[in-house]
Every structure is written in C-alpha cells, then in structure tokens.
Amino acid sequence: MKLGYQTNTWGGVVGHPAGVTSIKDLYYLANGSTEEAVKDIAAAGFAGIELFDGNLMQYKERKNEFKELLKQNSQEFIGVYTGGNFIYPDVLEEELLKIEEVAALASELGAQHLVVGGGAVRAKGILESDYNDLGAALNKVVAIAEKYNLIASYHPHLGTNVQAPDQLDKLMPLTTINLCPDTAHIEAGGGDPVEVIKKYADRIKYIHFKDYENGEFLPLGHGHQKFDEMISLLDELQYDGWITVELDSYPDPKQGAEISRSYLAAFEKANKA
Template identity: 70%
Template sequence: MKIGYQTNTWGGVVGHPAGVTSVKDLYYLANGSTEQAVKEIAAAGYQGIEIFDGNLMQYDNRPDAFKQLLNDNGQVLIGVYCGANFIYQDIFKDELHKIDKVAKLAAELGAVHLVLGGGAIRSGGILETDYQSLAGGLEHASDIAAKYGLIPCYHPHLGTIVQTPEQLDKLMTMTDIALCPDTAHIEAGGGDPVEVIKKYADRIRYVHFKDYRYGAFLPLGEGGQPFAEMLAVLKENGYDGWITVELDSYGNPAEGAAISMRYLQEKLKVAV
C-alpha cells in the first residue's frame, strides 16, 4: 500500500469566501501554505498528497509551478477533495461546472482520485428525495471524473445527509460510485469503520485514515481507532491502493504528520 497525507492540516478546513455569493467558486480551502505543506509532508516520509479543490485551483494559471513543487519534494498528487450540496436544482449546473474545472486540472497534474463530499442538510430537515438528488448528482460527477480518467469516490462526512451507517447504506444502494471511507467520520457518525470496510470492501478504491476520541480528530495512535484490524481487512480483500492520513487541524502540522508516520511504521509495521 502507498501512504499519503492531506495538505489541509496546514491552515485547517475552511472555505473560499467567493462561494458565499458565487456557487461556481464554492471551493474547500485551507488557509495555510501549500508549498510548506508539501515540503513537510515529504520530510515526514509520505509518498503523495491529497489537496482541497480550492488550494489546487490556486495553481490553475501556473500548473508547472505545482508540478515542480511535487517533483522537488518527491511527491505525487493522489487526488483532490471536492464537494457540492447536490440537492438544490437551481445551483446544480454551477456545482457541476466547478467540479469539471477541478477534475480537468487535477487530471492534468497527474491525480488518480476525485474525492467527493456533500449532500446538504436543509434548515427544515432532510427530505427523502434529497438522497435521490445526491445519488443523481454523484452519478453526474462520476461521469465528469471518467471523462478525465479519474476515479470518483464518495466520502461520508459529518454535517451532511450521509453521517450515520443507515444513511450510508441508503445512499450506497442508489449509486454505483466507489467509496472512500474516512474512518474517523464513520465512527463520529455512530458507525464502526471496520464493519463498513468489511461491508463495502468491493467498492473501496481509496481510504482516509484519521484517529478519533471523545469528539476530537487526532493523529494516528492518539485515539481509539483499530487501524491494525482495518489494514488486515483491506489486505484480506486485496486492497493495494492509497491510504491517505488526514487531520483537519493541529497546532503543529508537521509534528502531527510525523506522529502519524511513526505510528504507521512502528506500530502497524507499514513500509513506506
């Protein structure tokens, strides 16, 4: 297996301010330095990076600078994290426009995966038809990914209509999209990440590892997630793709990345 790291720890999980008034510019964005993130991820021993769509689009007019940054640090672009509401028909075309722009640039820069989050929760609560809208939106996004040779994966997330195990099961019956389990978000939503990996092993094309305890996301080994068991299940089912470590925020991002790498190497015996 290959081990990567998300750059969002450098700056934390925020969003592009232009998205408040322009849906086509509604990107995820970490406010830190991508250049610093890539250098410190490489120094910690990881092989590749995942990046938010907003941070990737900062290189839209200078792709060669991004390629040079990766080459200088011995990294590859694993994938880009993108998202949308997917349930509001009036803005759906603009959301797909954004996803298309992101997927095109990601493919040009060598990415493998298009990671998709989303499924907004309405102020008045979830409608059953929202799941159908989300599933349909993900099918359209999957077609975009296929157009550019990317592998689309859905990422369950707190704050969406796919938080709980029951909600995930409902969505997975409505779409053929691959799954990118985020182990901490699954647990935070009331699920068992080991059981989710077992259940959907044939649809997992990409994995996010993140530790979790008492409502907090943590570096690997500092929470209670059974990563050894997860790895065993993945290996039993022939998974040999990327595992990306993600940590939404940490006081010292480089230290957080190093803590997780030590855990992977010393406790899980993962060769990097």
C-alpha cells in the same frame, strides 16, 4: 501500503469566501501554505499528497510550479477533495461545472482520485427524496471523473445528510460512485469503520485514516480507532490503493504528520517480517 497525507492541516478546513455569492467559486480552502505542507509531508516520510479544490485552483495559472513542487519533494499527486450541496436543482449545474473544472486541472497535473463530500441538510430537515437527488448527482460526478480518467469516490462527512450508517446504506444503492471511508467521520457519525470497510469492500478504491476520541480528530495512535483490524482487513482484501491520513487541524501540522507516519511504520515492519 501507499501512504499519503492531506495538505489541509496546514491552515485548517475553511472555505473560499467568494462561494458566499457565487456557487461556481464555492471551494474548500486551507489558508496555510501548500508549498510548506508538501515539504513537511515529504520530510515526514509520506509519498503522496491530496489537497482541497480551492488550493488546487490556486495553481491554475502556475501548473509548472506545482509539478516542480511535487518533483522536488518526490511526491505523487494522489487526488483532490471537492463537494457540493447536490440536492438543489437550481444550483446543481453550477456545482457540476465547478467540479468539472477541478477534475480537468487535477487530471492534467497527474491526479488519480476525485473525492467528493456533501449532500446538504435542509433547514427543515432531510427529505427522503434528497437521497435520490444526491445519488443522481453523484452519478454525474462519476461521469465527469471518467471523462478525465479519474476515480470518483464519495466521502461521508459530519454535517451532511450522509453521516450515520443508515444514511450511507440509503445512498449507496442509488449511485455507482465508489466509497472513500473516512474512518473517524464514520465513527463520529455512529458507525464502525471496520464493518463499513467489510460491507463496501468492492467499492473502496481509496481511504482516509484519522484517529478519533472524545469527539476530537487526532493523529494516528492518539485515539482508539482499530487501525490494526482495518489494515489487516485491507490486506485480506488485497487492497493496493492509497491510504491517506487526513487530519483537519493540529497545533503543529508537521508534528502531526510525523506522529501518524511513525505509527504506520510499525505496520510496514510487520508486513516485511
């Protein structure tokens, strides 16, 4: 297993305030220190990081500083997480321009993956046509990713028009994008992560792990997710990509990373035995 960690736990999942009035600046942003996050992730024993687009763009004029941060902590830059509404034609061009700028910088700094979430839920409810529009927009994201030698994957997420299993099944035939299952979001949306991995195995190049119980996202081993079955299935599928732990928030971010890394160590020992 290649094990990574998302830096968003350091500061939590928020957004860039400029996005309220300017779509091109509508980034995800964790308010914590990326430098502290990378050091803590490395100390916990992970080998790579994923970060939000807003945190990545903070290094637009400090690229060498970012490269040195990774080098000093022996970390790989796995990928960047971004997103959009994707169903409103008037703002789609701006969203895609933003995503292209993010992809270009991520590629230049050595990333492998471009992960996108989204698909807005309208105030009056979801239209069936929204899935066609979302699929078409995601195909444009795929083209952007390929332009910069990145692997594009879609991340189902609570609060979007693709959070339930039937919604995911509507979308996937309408787009060529890969799937990045977030195991906890899938369960919270009413799905079974093991079954989703089985169903879309040929379209999974990247995966997010986090645990879940009683409506709360948790470090691995602190909820009831069936990671033993998931890892066994990934082994059977000869999956050789990254598994990134992505825990939105935790009172002590470093401790949260350590808990999840310790939990995964048992599977590494089992594989070596």
